[in-house]
Amino acid sequence: MINATQLNYSPDKFVDREEELTELEQRARALLEGRNGHGVLIFIGERGVGKTWLRAHWREQLRRQKVPMVWIDLREYTGKDPTWAVADIIRKVSTATKGPDEGLGADLAEMSRNLFAHLRKTLLQEKGFILFIDHVYESEWAMLPLLEDYLLAPLSVEPRVLIALAGRGRLYPWKTPELGVKANLIEVKPFSDLRFTQWQLERQAPQAVGEAPEIHTITRGNPLANYLLALRGVNTGLDWSLEGLLATIPEDHRRKVREYVEALCVLRDFDEERIPAMLAIYYDDPSYQNWMYAQARRIREELVRWALAHWDTEKRSYVLDRIIRDIAEQFLRQQRPDKWEALQKAAFNLYTRWTQEYPRTRERWQQEAKYHQQQLQMTPDQSPVEKRD
Amino acid sequence: MFGAGPLVFCSHNGNSASADGVAAWLEWAGFRFDPFAVLDAALDPHLSEYLVGHEVFAQIWGDHISWVFAPPGGGKTSLRISVSRACWIGQETNRPFPIPYTPPFLSWGNASPSLEDHLGALAQAAAITLFLATAYRPHWFFRLDKHRQQEVRNAFHQNLPGPLPYYLERCRQTGNVDTLRRALDPSFILRDPPKSVTLLEWCDALDKGPNSFSPLSPPDRWHQMRTLLLDVLEFPVVYILADGFDGAPETAENPLSVVNCLASLIPHAERWADERVFLKAFLPADTPNLFEKKFPQLIAPAYVSTVNWTPALLAEVIRRRVYVATEGAFGSLDAISSPALRDVETLLAKVVPPVPREMLVLTRQVLECHTQLHGTSGLIDERDVESAVEKYKKDTHKRG
Structure with a gap:
């Protein structure tokens, strides 16, 4: 197994994001100058698109500007009791704003009241602060309503507080308008222009600048995938890149999860009804065809849990994250072409059968069968990334 | 409209065996709770989470006058309750104070109230809401100085529908806020009710001081x-949420x-807005032209929202509930339907009249039929x- 690597943030290796940074800087300046800079920012974007780097760069700027900030990472609370977790976060906000650590209260309601009494007396009278909460949408939903009620909702209307939330996965249905319908979404997108990929590689992997056009075509400008692919080169780096993209998954889960991703990556969308057919071909084991729904659901839950797949509201089905699917399919096509072809054929056969079995939804399955037929007819030099969507 | 095949009728819905079956199936399918069980918006604790038509809510929410037009059952009360709940999040007084205002035609004895009638009713509605709110959040009262605490007491004496000591005594007897809530506004639910000992302290603190007052006029009240609300308790703004016209015989x-009912009130809405009091009216769908004709300056297009329930939006009602109840695992019944069915919600939405309640009834019916035909x-x-x-069509026909 390859040990994946990720490049740690460094200001001199940072590329682009001018638009996002300008908005963030304006907000911070407004806070510092006592103007109305409050509100809620929500960073969203696919895996490896650069959210972490953008946040790190912004944090660096804020530190230079001496803007008071409190930085919370919800990953630290995974598996913890939600009430304890939110109590701990309230304590952290209190101590970070020079308030009391102990004696805030016996329950969350009391702690929340006392925190606000402290903030109103001190920080919010003179200057504001920025509260940054990371990995929000990867968190358990049991914790988020408590966080909303006792910290985020009351803070979200304070005129001298800017809240920034970041995460990837299932968007949480906040009931506070300032966190939901009135929040500002900052969607961090892949580099749309080849030039940015070139600049990135010049700073992070100069040996691969010559391969930038090919890399950019495969990754469609995803900075993490650009970097990973550049380290090993297009011809041999896909395996390494896929491993790197899955690096956040604990090692004891990673191998299985990667196999599921590879088995499903040829599909444009999937659900529990399609998982057994694809696993049967991927593992060359027809017994998967007899899987019960609950068994397939465990696979789907695993992929959603690690934020590799999500429910797509337009397709009304699950989709793998775009970059994960792109790299996994390219890897299969290049390194394991027989498997790729077998999976495409399995998908084609499944959808063709459904076209016959289910007259009401025939058109929908016909489209999918046609797509897989086209994929099988493509010559090896035609990139599935370019042609399939 | 559906494909050929033997038609199987489900038995009568709504019994407990059927409800148990649906609950068991929902659990099997990965739901954390039943999002189709509660048809009364006021009783649904998740209402604000699965609100659809976000643009309408976004248009209503904010410090401005709002006019919302929708048909009976078209979601006005859901929106009004969602606005109200959004005001009550948290422990502080830094969010808007909502006054749910249903015109009390019975106590007026007529359907064309004067401004005084409205002001008296508004003062009472505000007092009820504040009384319940301070019962849930006694610290708002405790942190006031003595003079201001007396102002709160005075306002309760003047404006509550019954004598203040009567409510306080009932509260003391049970040591529970629910007693007050049931007596004054059963739909008023806040998180974190106080402990009994704190509630009793609040009762005692409110019971101090004189109990007799010369009554004030409605405008003074x-x-x-x-x-x-604005100066003593320091709420930033007040929202008056006028609703209930579909349900009142005088206006239905x-x-x-x-x-006619609102004619004496509306001309004051602009001045009140300057004073941080914003009227937000939830009105029947057949009234916008009449209001525009009578108050052409006030019904500004920017603050008018019309709820039109298209099949697409009705389908979204179900998808949103599925998403919330499965904690984001999936957002459509398609995820738990055979490949023979796609876009289940739109199929259902095309059958029902364009109101969310009917969509919920039919969806629930699908689940009941499933559990009866296939188990849990x-x-x-x-x-x-x-x-x-x-089954739905037969029931609808019976209902006339």
């Missing part, structure tokens, strides 16, 4: 409440009577939907 049948597991299939639609 309204002025008193407004000052209390005649759109002009809704205009398995994907929803064509037969479930066909049977449910047949």
